[in-house]
Amino acid sequence: MGRTTGRAPEDTRRILLDAAKRVIREQGIGATLDVIAREAGVSKGGLVYHFASKQALLVALAQEQIDLFRGEVDAQLVEPEGVPGRLTRAYVRASTAAVDGEEIRERFSLIAQLYVVPEVVELAKEDDLRWQRDLDADGVPEATQVLVIAAADGVGDRPLWASELEPRARARLEADLIAMVDAAVADGAR
DSSP: OOOOTTOOHHHHHHHHHHHHHHHHHHHOTTOOHHHHHHHHTSOHHHHHHHSSSHHHHHHHHHHHHHHHHHHHHHHTOOSOTTOTTHHHHHHHHHHHSOOOHHHHHHHHHHHHHHTTSHHHHHHHHHHHHHHHHHHHTTTOOHHHHHHHHHHHHHHHHHHHHSOOOOHHHHHHHHHHHHHHHHHHHHHHHO
């Protein structure tokens, strides 16, 4: 087992989450805390110190995935606050950004396995409601918002089922979706 003395608690927590992701992707949701602790190089007691139960660890993994996408969207917020469609445009940019297909498949594999945990399902529902509230307040007419977000989500899921869009096609799709948002916001302002 690796030493944890002198390591910051957030570093140990990060090591445990990364180990849990690897083990769950390889062995599935039935992987034990013992196996995850061993993969992380900590004792089972050390794991339980950071995550009181397997359930808590699984919920933390799901929250991490939710926060990761929210962070990707936040990084794409380029317009000043208060500009109608700002969040929708950022969502489109984050969803159409070039991605590593293998990384996306691993991420979705983890999410799919976590989705059998009732607390994770509730967490996902809460996140969806938060997105809906935030997007509804973004100043984009509902019909356009629904279409643009559905298209952005679809292109973000594409590496699961097919090859990625060519960079030129991806850029064109992003531009077209943002143009739809711009046009809908401009029509609503008149």
